[in-house]
Amino acid sequence: MEKKFVVGVDVGGQTTKIGVVDQKGEVLAQTVIRSDTYGADAEAFLDALAESIGVCIRSAGKEGQVKGVGVGAPNGNYYTGEVSFAPNLAWAANQSVKFADILSDKLGGLPVTLTNDANAAAMGEMAYGAARGMKNFIMITLGTGVGSGIIIDGKMVYGHDGFAGELGHTTVLRDGRQCGCGKKGCLEAYCSAIGIVRTAREWLDGTDEPSALRSIENFSSKDIYDAAKAGDALALRVFEYTGNILGRSFADFVAFSAPEAIVLFGGLARAREFLYEPMLNAMNDNLLKIWRGKVKILFSQLKESDAAILGASALAWD
Amino acid sequence: MEKKFVVGVDVGGQTTKIGVVDQKGEVLAQTVIRSDTYGADAEAFLDALAESIGVCIRSAGKEGQVKGVGVGAPNGNYYTGEVSFAPNLAWAANQSVKFADILSDKLGGLPVTLTNDANAAAMGEMAYGAARGMKNFIMITLGTGVGSGIIIDGKMVYGHDGFAGELGHTTVLRDGRQCGCGKKGCLEAYCSAIGIVRTAREWLDGTDEPSALRSIENFSSKDIYDAAKAGDALALRVFEYTGNILGRSFADFVAFSAPEAIVLFGGLARAREFLYEPMLNAMNDNLLKIWRGKVKILFSQLKESDAAILGASALAWD
Numbered sequence: 001m002e003k004k005f006v007v008g009v010d011v012g013g014q015t016t017k018i019g020v021v022d023q024k025g026e027v028l029a030q031t032v033i034r035s036d037t038y039g040a041d042a043e044a045f046l047d048a049l050a051e052s053i054g055v056c057i058r059s060a061g062k063e064g065q066v067k068g069v070g071v072g073a074p075n076g077n078y079y080t081g082e083v084s085f086a087p088n089l090a091w092a093a094n095q096s097v098k099f100a101d102i103l104s105d106k107l108g109g110l111p112v113t114l115t116n117d118a119n120a121a122a123m124g125e126m127a128y129g130a131a132r133g134m135k136n137f138i139m140i141t142l143g144t145g146v147g148s149g150i151i152i153d154g155k156m157v158y159g160h161d162g163f164a165g166e167l168g169h170t171t172v173l174r175d176g177r178q179c180g181c182g183k184k185g186c187l188e189a190y191c192s193a194i195g196i197v198r199t200a201r202e203w204l205d206g207t208d209e210p211s212a213l214r215s216i217e218n219f220s221s222k223d224i225y226d227a228a229k230a231g232d233a234l235a236l237r238v239f240e241y242t243g244n245i246l247g248r249s250f251a252d253f254v255a256f257s258a259p260e261a262i263v264l265f266g267g268l269a270r271a272r273e274f275l276y277e278p279m280l281n282a283m284n285d286n287l288l289k290i291w292r293g294k295v296k297i298l299f300s301q302l303k304e305s306d307a308a309i310l311g312a313s314a315l316a317w318d
Numbered sequence: 319m320e321k322k323f324v325v326g327v328d329v330g331g332q333t334t335k336i337g338v339v340d341q342k343g344e345v346l347a348q349t350v351i352r353s354d355t356y357g358a359d360a361e362a363f364l365d366a367l368a369e370s371i372g373v374c375i376r377s378a379g380k381e382g383q384v385k386g387v388g389v390g391a392p393n394g395n396y397y398t399g400e401v402s403f404a405p406n407l408a409w410a411a412n413q414s415v416k417f418a419d420i421l422s423d424k425l426g427g428l429p430v431t432l433t434n435d436a437n438a439a440a441m442g443e444m445a446y447g448a449a450r451g452m453k454n455f456i457m458i459t460l461g462t463g464v465g466s467g468i469i470i471d472g473k474m475v476y477g478h479d480g481f482a483g484e485l486g487h488t489t490v491l492r493d494g495r496q497c498g499c500g501k502k503g504c505l506e507a508y509c510s511a512i513g514i515v516r517t518a519r520e521w522l523d524g525t526d527e528p529s530a531l532r533s534i535e536n537f538s539s540k541d542i543y544d545a546a547k548a549g550d551a552l553a554l555r556v557f558e559y560t561g562n563i564l565g566r567s568f569a570d571f572v573a574f575s576a577p578e579a580i581v582l583f584g585g586l587a588r589a590r591e592f593l594y595e596p597m598l599n600a601m602n603d604n605l606l607k608i609w610r611g612k613v614k615i616l617f618s619q620l621k622e623s624d625a626a627i628l629g630a631s632a633l634a635w636d
Contacts, residue, residue, distance in 0.1 A: 258477025
């Protein structure tokens, strides 16, 4: 019998989502387990994961019809199938875990394919979302950090070692803001959820400009969005500044792989109304003439609740 | 009979080099024609080129044994086979020339494959040079301008439109030096032969620092190299500065495609002794930890007189 279903697993710092997916990208059954209650015991986590995958397949009524399991995990390496030194996963924070091999063993040999979360998002967008039918695009995930997945000629770019696509750590400002990675001036230090809070904080601290944000202790990127929605001038300028930096970076990415589109996903991408124009203008202003006006900036078309599972599941089709 | 030979054609602004090449990268016969004596008449140039290719094949004694012709040309597009709006080629400066199709017709249907000169250099390095056996590397050509050819998973990256790999026009300094392309702060504005002359000129004009370069009217990049060789402090610092910018850019390129190596070619790459250390240090200082100390910077291993022909010829093997 042809196997027409796949399982997608999205490993996050607190929870891991599991779903059974069909060829159209419908999630037929899903479940969630904790990722953070196993301490350093990777084996125990993988036991629980394998069991829940089994339960999920049975509850979808698809026993024996699953082609494989695709996993998106922080610091997941496609070539080695390992999750290595992922700071937010206690069981992989100080070691390399042979995630794909161990999970496949526990699932009776079902093929398991692993990659990082941003690559999984790109695969999902290509299989079921905004990039369907595209062979050349770049996925940028704007979340707590900035991740990326690069598709060239219909294939995910993994590079020599499996770690390609770390565009959040390209430099946007020489000797700029300190980034969590240890470098200075990274895109992620400006254009992540954390980055825009830093921008707003710097501007509030450096001026007397009135802003609704002044009354919120420890405001979040969501608070900046809400303030912008309400017409707060400073909050609006924060998005303009952020969109400008993103657009400039996109122009550099286009010079690399000449994609048809840049596709955005993640919490910050919800601020489309404030980011889109400054992004598009800054990108076009910094592109060579051959590309000006020709490269699209698109937003994910996957339902946010399903997107991570769908992205991971897309890996299992190949 | 298996066809064991290919022809490489390197189209330059003044001359066009033609060579018959075997599988080991030996140039068995070669000839040169002018590129700049045909005005806007592309047809006349292509007639002369086809005739010389025929002569070259006959003088190598390989009639009927040639598999195809590979052409490297400014603004050459692999997908369309066209040379379009190439400022330095009078017959293609104001039009798109269906170079590959027309040349193939004139050669009785022999397959003709076209790409730009930097991509051709990358193909040559992979087939016969420093990148033999590599599947992921980035070629940077440091000449009058800065060109690039990107190899991922053993394949040249052409992108959606055939124009991928314009790394000379990624931004190294926001609102920096004016580049010939119309943008500001491009890598090419700093790290080309013209760029380093601009750097030296700016520093000479901005200070009273003594330098051997002060006595040379309209000095060239070669003069800066000679001055550095002779121990001129300013000239040495120009190379250090240039190497630093290159290394920072390489770090961004690594974050994109995780290559095994960056391979350098072109006139400026001859200043290896002055560029290598600042490049390598700046690259490693700006890489994520996963790549630090692991990415090689290599120099072309092709004989400079043959390199352009070899690079173009490598296209014809596929």
